[in-house]
Amino acid sequence: MSLTEYDSLKRRRPESISDSLVLAKKNELIASLEPYVAELFPSLLPPKDKLWTPADFLPDISASSPDWPDKLKTFRQQEGRISPELLNIIIVSGATEEALPSYQTRLNSLDPIRDVTGTDDSAWARSAREWTAQEYPHGKVLMDYLLLDGRADMAAVQRTNQALIRNGFNMRINRDPYKFFIYTTFQERATQIVHARSASQAKKEGGETLAIICATLSPDEGRHYLYYGKIVRRIFELDPDGAMVALNEMMQQRIIMPTERIDDGTNNPTSTFERYGRLVDNIGIYTPEVYADVFNTVLDMWDVRDINPKEDAAKRAQEGVIRLSERHTKVAANLAKREKPALDLSTFTWLKTLPEERPALPESALLFERQPTQRPQ
Ligand SMILES: [Fe+2]
Ligand SMILES: [Fe+2]
Numbered sequence: 001m002s003l004t005e006y007d008s009l010k011r012r013r014p015e016s017i018s019d020s021l022v023l024a025k026k027n028e029l030i031a032s033l034e035p036y037v038a039e040l041f042p043s044l045l046p047p048k049d050k051l052w053t054p055a056d057f058l059p060d061i062s063a064s065s066p067d068w069p070d071k072l073k074t075f076r077q078q079e080g081r082i083s084p085e086l087l088n089i090i091i092v093s094g095a096t097e098e099a100l101p102s103y104q105t106r107l108n109s110l111d112p113i114r115d116v117t118g119t120d121d122s123a124w125a126r127s128a129r130e131w132t133a134q135e136y137p138h139g140k141v142l143m144d145y146l147l148l149d150g151r152a153d154m155a156a157v158q159r160t161n162q163a164l165i166r167n168g169f170n171m172r173i174n175r176d177p178y179k180f181f182i183y184t185t186f187q188e189r190a191t192q193i194v195h196a197r198s199a200s201q202a203k204k205e206g207g208e209t210l211a212i213i214c215a216t217l218s219p220d221e222g223r224h225y226l227y228y229g230k231i232v233r234r235i236f237e238l239d240p241d242g243a244m245v246a247l248n249e250m251m252q253q254r255i256i257m258p259t260e261r262i263d264d265g266t267n268n269p270t271s272t273f274e275r276y277g278r279l280v281d282n283i284g285i286y287t288p289e290v291y292a293d294v295f296n297t298v299l300d301m302w303d304v305r306d307i308n309p310k311e312d313a314a315k316r317a318q319e320g321v322i323r324l325s326e327r328h329t330k331v332a333a334n335l336a337k338r339e340k341p342a343l344d345l346s347t348f349t350w351l352k353t354l355p356e357e358r359p360a361l362p363e364s365a366l367l368f369e370r371q372p373t374q375r376p377q
Contacts, residue, residue, distance in 0.1 A: 022242075023175065029239055030177045031112035036234055038123035044130055044227045046220065054141035057213050058148055072148065079149050081206035085283050086198065087149075088348045090142055090210065091157055092276050093194060096259045097139030098161040102169055103258070104132050110177050131224060138217050145213060153352050160264050160272075160350070167261035172253055178239075178246035181232045182298075186255045188225035189294045190286070192218050197285040229301050240307050241314035247304065248317035251295065251324055266349055275347055282340050288332035295325045 059071035082090075107128050108114055115125035139161075146152040173179035199214035236243040257273075264272045280286035299305065305322060309315045 026177055026239075026242060027112040029235065029242075030110070033231065033234060034123050037127055037231070040227060040230055041123055041127055041130070043230075044127055044134075044223065046134065046223065050219070052137070052216060054137050054144050057141060057209055057216070058144055061148070075148060075209065076150055079145075079207045079209055080151075082149075082202060082210055083205055084151075084345055084348075084351055085279060086201050086205060086207075086210075087146075087151060087351060088345070089198060089276075089280055089283065089285060091146065091152060091160075091350045092259060092262065093198065094139055094142035094146065094157070095161045095164050095262055096191075096257070097135065097142060099164045099169070099258060100132065100135050100139060101165055103135070104128070106171060106180070107131075110175070110180055112177060127227075131227075134220055134224070138220070141213055141217075145210060151351055153350055156264070156350050160262065163263045163265065164259065164261060167263060169258045169261055170256075171258075172256065173250070176246060178232075178235055178243055179250050181228055181235065182247055182250050183255060185225060185228040185232050185301075186250075186294055186298055187258065188221050188228055189297060190255075190257070190290065192221035192225055193290055193294065194280070194286055195221060197290075201283065201285065229298065232298075233302050236302050236304075236307065241309050241311045243302075244304070244307065244309050244314040244317045244321070247302075248321040248324075251321050255291075264349055266347070268347055270347070275343065278340075278343050279348075282343055288328070288335045292325070292328040292332040295328050299325055 059068065059075045061068040061072055065071065113122075113124035113128065115122075115128055120126075143154075143157070143161075146157060147154055171180065171183045173183055195214045195218035199211045199218060202208075202210035202214060232243070259276065260273050262272045262276065266272075268275070277286075281288070299321070304318065307318065309318055
């Protein structure tokens with residue numbers, strides 16, 4: 001490789017070049033987990049009685065359903081109770097799920113687990129395809145729901161979904177497979193909570209179908225969270241120092257949601273992501289408390305506080321990550337007490353019309369009860 005080529009490569013992937021030896025060691029460890037992943041694979045599969053498709057939840061409007069207009073009318077009457085606030089959140093949840101091609105691309109960009117042929121028989125490749133197959137109906141069911149509900153401007157929604165895929169997303173992991181699994185575990189847990197809280201909110205508002213849909217998505221994410229979390233736990237067992245440093249680096253830079261680059265195309269000076277962030281905070285679906293809770297949950301799952309790192313850098317990383325989690329918990333508790341300014345919903349343009357008189361939102365309490373941490377056997 002010429003010096004110029006090296007320089008240009010370095011500019012594109014600086015850390016992977018400077019830390020190539022470290023990266024090679026990490027990739028080797030991940031590749032060695034193949035038998036463990038094969039053993040873990042069944043836990044990724046949904047229980048047989050929980051297999052579902054989007055059509056299971058939505059009114060049958062096919063030509064063979066003679067009373068489809070009545071079914072649709074009843075559905076719209078019931079789901080029409082869902083507030084525009086929650087509907088906008090569902091649109092963003094749908095866009096996030098619909099950006100699945102971006103996530104699969106990231107998953108398949110990791111050297112040690114790559115599905116080279118597209119039909120590889122390795123446990124890593126099979127689990128990546130299984131995960132993708134399970135994620136696929138998540139976006140689909142939310143989009144179908146919105147279409148049948150009839151209040152969303154589906155062209156605007158679809159433009160947003162496409163723009164999000166086009167804009168991409170940056171996990172900020174720099175090809176580090178440890179960081180990939182840490183990020184994914186965190187994100188699966190966060191999504192589990194968002195869907196669960198959306199289900200509670202939908203139920204409170206009287207939108208039974210939306211409640212059932214979100215309550216169905218949530219356990220899928222919960223299973224994914226446990227699956228990826230167990231992989232990280234195994235990484236901690238085999239390379240506690242390396243895992244600790246990676247975890248600290250990820251948490252210090254903050255876990256950014258994959259929707260970061262969402263764009264509703266309105267050129268609003270406040271980004272779509274920031275406005276969405278305020279909306280989910282206001283309605284109590286994704287708040288600083290949730291972030292701190294997910295942070296603490298993953299630390300518990302990996303016994304981060306009880307590990308005894310060998311290297312000084314790893315010891316400092318452990319102190320750093322524990323301190324940071326405590327700070328997040330404290331800041332989140334303080335932020336929870338603040339008055340949250342109302343958000344002007346007209347800045348969101350995905351809904352066709354907003355009713356003039358809208359029912360007041362029910363008080364959003366803590367809608368998601370934290371379950372005791374599930375530890376791998
Ligand atoms: Fe999902
Ligand atoms: Fe998931």
